[in-house]
Amino acid sequence: MADSKREVERKYEATDATRLPDLGRVAGVGSVAHEGVMELDAVYYDTEDLRLAAAKVTLRRRTGGSDAGWHLKLPVAADVRDEIRAALSETVPARLTALIRSRVLDASVVPVVRLLSARDVHVLTGTDGTPLAELSVDEVRAERLHGGDRTAAWTEIEVELADDGDPAFLDTVGRTLEEAGVRPSASHSKLARALEETAPEVARPREDEPRTAGDHVLVYVRRQAEAIVALDPAVRRGLPDSVHRMRVATRRLRSALRTYRRVLDPEATRALGAELKWLAGELGVDRDQEVLDARLRARLDELPRTLAFGPVRARLRLRSAAGRGGSRRRITAVLDSARHLGLLRALEALLADPPLLPGADAPPGDELTRAVRKDHKRLARRIARALEPQPGPDRDAALHSARKAAKRARYAAEAARPALGKPAKKAAKRLKAVQSLLGEHQDSVVARETLRALAVQAHAAGEPSFTWGLVYGREEAAAEAAERALPGVWHRAARARIRRSSGS
Template structure:
């Protein structure tokens, strides 16, 4: 099992030769630093792995095999935000550990991983301590030599990495002290990035594609699709690591891609996008099993916790937990199986191919101001038809299904409006906000429908085991009441989202 730790650090370099001769200043007295203790020097030998076209480096990831030091082994570093990375480690071995290879699969695919550059460092380490002797940060001064084939480069780098739980403001205080001593923040985000730059091996730029001239509808739509493609790929490792909300975010990216294909059918040829859209629907469905169970469990758990003790009969909490463990284990296996499949890699390759050479139609050459409003309002009209049809039905299963279809239409309008915000500004933003309220209300209604089905099943399981089904019946009744409230509120929420002013502002 790979180990993970969050790195919060800042890298510095000497701005002048004179500053380098003076060396690293004493940090004692800087912020909460009460003492600096020498930890000696260690030799490190790291080989960085990547695809031949350096895809990991292009996305800010580093994968290395390092010997020397207390944490020798394999390390994959995943960017979180500037100066913050998650380091996933694995034991030293001759080949890339499968757990780490899986985390980079969305980038590597079938390209293969191999050694790209070697960094040999002599690292002098000091510990920065507070008045109680607790570790605040580790200060490292590295004399680095980079080797790529016959090409070499060398430099000195100073790194300050915070201990767990330490306020990041400490790095700002250290930077102030360092600047006065002639050190500046490194221009390169990592040693690998600097090594590649100084050995003339920077990752090649991604193809710009054929989205048409800047300022056209085609360029706008392709830029948005590229953003969603990148989001999908970036969340793949998080899903594999089972990080909170990761499945949801990856699933949203698949939906936004698919919705955009449909919304902008006057910009992109649907003969090309429809097959990819179907594959995106498959991926969203595979991910959705795990996400839907996560959402359902949270709903049932919170509602069960809100019941007074007098309404709790039998081992309801234990039964709910057992039910969830069984279902969640199966749903997670299904999601991971999808990400490990050849079908998934084929989908990612198809997305790349489409964005590199978009199948543009005549509408792509027009201005966004003409194309985007029409596309958004077309989706809006579709939503209005579904809302009206649902509200005209009597309460029951058919109405529940119609409201669910209206919810999906609301998502599509919201995504369309969101995608248009960079060009259409506040009118698109206001429409997206109004439709999001409709979507949320319909989402609550659909969650209640799903919850009632689950509660019926839990009641049956309890009865079969000789337990009281009373508590599940109480929760079922409460879910019915919540659904009815959503249906009563829908006309008013929809009236605000269907205000003529919202649509007129887009035209």
């Protein structure tokens, strides 16, 4: 059975001459318990080209200590990782294999490094007996198992925060250590240091600053592709907001492929764009349901109790449960599918050999401005068409189309911001306001469709439908307010349009 915990830790350099300060004098510490020395034997697994290490992901099989077994560590932030554990076995557990699938694709994982550590453990406890942190002095020996047979050895100090501890305590311990002459480690993990110190001598590629339009577009494309890959395990684990964030990354990437057609060959990326649209659609089922449920609950909360007739909340809960039943399994099935794996392969191929067109060599101030202005004009035409019909289904459909164009124009400006600077930032901000307003309108359209269905169901069950009608009227008013506000919000966005090339 696999479980997980959030690991917050700091690492420090140590030598044979390093002496720990009196840890009992650290502010907030009531006692220090010396737990003695334990012997740890860990074999780290990765692909032959070290894809996991490149993403700061570690997979190991460890014996010794109190947590022997398989450990997968996924980066969250600086000094913070999520550790997923599984019982000791000869092969990588299936759940951990699934969580690294987006990184390794079809490649096998093999043993790459073995670390033998003698860990001297000290447990720091607060004055009230609450565990604060565990400080260990680790004497490490690293053996390269793949890509050479070099070895390395070092000593380091590791301070790991106790579960639910205050991260500020690590700062307190860190100040005490540094006052004693102990310095932070240059490596973020033992594996990273082991790979670096046992690596064969090879020239490291230099990373240049983006100069051309193609450079800037590829930086943005790579960032969105990396988000899709990195969020895969988070979605599988059901972490909050992970589905939404992956969906946004797929939309941003697809939008970039369509916007920067003079930089990346649209013929070569058309199939990938279709697959990104498919993935966004699959991810959107639950997200759209979640947004709609929250909206309808909020509408009911706004009503005085005297206007809530019948079991309206119970009926809404039933509808929500029916709509979201089995959603976690369905999303996992999507991520496990051959189609999704093919999409990930296509992303890797795109970044390895991007289909650049002559526009990629142009100065970013020229080419990116051209692309952003084109999407802006496209949005202007759609908003003009949307304001022509009288309120009703035709206008609703036209406003929804304008919303999609606003999103694309906003993403185009965001992608161009590093090259075009303040004008692109201002344009993106104003376009986001347009997108949000049009999104509010579309949410009201969808909500009204659902409210009508709920009213019909309530009537058929012999329940009062008055409350559903009342909420329907409020949603109608919300849509009308959005339509009235649109000309002014759009006027401000139009004024922020990028009018000429910026930069070179």
